Amino acid sequence: MxxxxxxxxxxxxxxxxxxxxxxxxxxxxxxYDEDTYGPEAPIVWTKPVESVVFQHKTHTMDAGLDCDSCHDDIFVMEAGAAQENEDFTMASLYEGNYCGSCHDGSTAFASDTRCTTCHIGVRGHARMIGGDSKEGGEEGHH
Amino acid sequence: MKIDELEQLESEDLSTITSTERRKFLKMGLAITGLYLGGSVLSLTTVRSAHASSGVVPEPGQYPYNPHYSMVIREKLCIDCERCKAACVETNSVPEYGFRTTILERRRALTAGEHETTFMPVLCNHCNRPPCVRVCPTTATWKDKETGIVVMNPSRCIGCKTCMTACPYNARYFKEEIRAVDKCNFCYDTRLSKGKKDTACVEACPADVRIFGNLADTESRVFKLIHAPDTMVWVLRPETGALPNVYYINA
Structure with missing residues (x-):
């Protein structure tokens, strides 16, 4: 029993x-439907500085943007292609190009604020692509 | 003196001291100890005389060196691109297991389950009262009398690593290649002494996070930044009393 x-x-x-x-x-x-909202995997740019992240989910599913809000006028479809352009810089963003089209302080937070929201850095990138970065783990405790 | 005369004299040993006398003596000792305890250990000083030491930024004109080298870090602008680290490694041949400067990371909860990341560049703070210098048994590290930079003489270092333990900022590492402790010296040997005006990390920073300069010069950018109105200036681990020379601001 x-x-x-x-x-x-x-x-x-x-x-x-x-x-x-x-x-x-x-x-x-x-x-999350990739056909509606775009690829689920984050896009990470490593040029001109390491490392900047873009999440389709945040912009489409959460913020309600359509594909043609950005494609193909602001960004081409190929993931990460923008970093090959000479003018993919913060200065260019402040003039309203690329992310700066919306991140201007009225549509979305201005691109000269909240730096680390997109700039995940070397550490953030290492964490994203698998495990903690080797140096990141060590530096904490010497 | 004759023996029988000596025998007549009053004894001076402890047996003749009365207990009242003993108590008096002890009370006197306690009173003196108490006076010092009250004054320094318990800090029973008036607030008015204590205010001068409460800030982390010294008063203008009270910088002990000239040039008084210092770094100001505009923390919220750091994006952890680690170009400063790469430049430092290249300039000062830092091995991959150690660092002279690095970036720490902090996460703070915002509303709605979001988080904000803050990157914090750290390096040797070139303290005015450096604990590492105090503990070195061979005077292999000292505060340069002219510039205030905490420098190392590797050939005098015996590798006891006491300075590494003493440093509140974890700014020292043991460099196997030279069998000595290595640390940031504001690029003194590699750049400043060769006429360059800033350090490798400052030059490499794309976001203008690190600003290097002479605090004794009231026209320098570092001076203006930390003496600007409406600016919150902080240092790391102020409680150690080491009086660091790396200042953090968010302006």
């Missing part, structure tokens, strides 16, 4: 756990 009770309790725990984790996954996976 005791054994059965134990199994029942254990089973109940496992079942709720499984259901909860499945629900979480579902919410993350199924809501």
């Amino acid at each position: 005791k054994k059965i009770l134990l199994f029942m309790v254990l089973g109940a725990f496992l079942l709720t756990g499984a259901i909860l984790s499945a629900e979480e996954k579902k919410a993350a996976d199924t809501d």
Whole structure:
């Protein structure tokens, strides 16, 4: 009798756990549709400075922009292609090019504010592409 | 003196001291100790006389060196591109296991589950009261009398690493190649002594985060930045009393 009770309790725990984790996954996976919102993987520019991130999800799914809000006038479709251009600089952004088209202080936060929102840096990039950066881990504790 | 005369004299040993006398003596000792305790350990000084030492930025004209080299870091502009690190490594041949300057990272929670990242460049603070200099048993590191830079003489270093432990800023590392401790010296040997006006990290910074200069010169940019009105200036670990010369601002 005791054994059965134990199994029942254990089973109940496992079942709720499984259901909860499945629900979480579902919410993350199924809501995001790459055809509607663009590639899920973040775009990382490493030129002219390391490293700047762009998330389609933040701009399309969360902020409600369409593909043709940016493509192909502001950015070409090819991921990360903009960094090959000479004028892909902060100065250019302040003149309203690239991200600066919206990040001007009225449509979205101005591109000369909140630097680290997009500039994730060498550390942020290393973390994104797998594990903590080697030096990042070491520097913390000498 | 004759022996029998000596025997007549009153004894001066402890047995003749009465307990009242002993108590008096002890009380006197306690009173003196108490006086000093009250004055310095418990800091029972008036607020008025204490205010002068509360700020981290010295009063103009009270910089002990000239040039008084210092660095101002405009923290919120740092984007961790680490060009400063690369420039430092190249200029001062820093091995990959150590650093003279590096970038630390902090995360602060905002509303709605968002986070804000702050990058914090760190380097030797060239303290006015450097704990590393105090502990070095071979005087291999000292504060340069002219510039205030905390310099190293590697050939005098025995590698005991006591300075590394003493440094509140973790700004020293042991360089295997020279079997000595190495640290930032504001590029003194590699740049300043060759006539250049700034350090390698300052030159490399694309965001104008690091500003280097002479604090004793009231016309210098570093002086103007940390003495500007409406500016919050802070230093790292002020409680150590080391009086660092690297200042942080967000302006």
